[in-house]
Amino acid sequence: MNTSHKPSRLAGALAAGCLAFATLSAVAQNLPALPPVQQQGQVEFLTGGFGADESNAIKAASSQYPLALTFSSTQGGAYVANVKVRITDARGNTVLDTTGGPYVLVKLPAGRYKVSATFNGKEQTRQLSVPRSGTARAGFTWNT
Structure with a gap:
């Protein structure tokens, strides 16, 4: 047999x-269901979060992602979307290039990354360390 x-x-x-x-x-x-998981190369990510239900679902899922990004405005703390996000690794290789928000959750290996976020033509960058366990979090706020 x-x-x-x-x-x-x-x-x-x-x-x-x-x-x-x-x-x-x-x-x-x-x-609520989470937005669909997307893949770019070896990197899985999701983006979304407008509306309280989806926002709460993403916040709850964020601990399962090594990197959590949040985008907002100084105008009443409103969240913003259509943010151009580019993440490069320590060697300068682009590992993620997408547009999204107000939340972006990314599965990345532990290491150092540069995150560039552009909203309405204004770019901000952060150098971040993604831990082996846990979640690195970064918030980007624009004067709008």
Whole structure:
């Protein structure tokens, strides 16, 4: 009897069951879905957060991402989107180049990064260290 396919079928069935359970649990609790996870090269990220439900969901998920960015305005602390985000590694290689906000969560390996964020033609940069565990957080605020 050939049993070589049983482990992969079992793993697939378990994964599908877990996903279905998580989805049903979220629906039953009226939890908002996170924005879709995107991928650029080796980097996974998500962006969004307008509206209280999505904003709360992203905040809750931020601890699962090594880098969390937040974009806002000095005008009443309003959040802003359409922020051009460019992240480069210690060697100057671009690891993420996207537009988003008001929140951007990024899965990056531990290390030093330069984050450039541009809103309405005004660029800000930060040098950040992404830890091996935990989350590095940075907020960018523009005078609008």
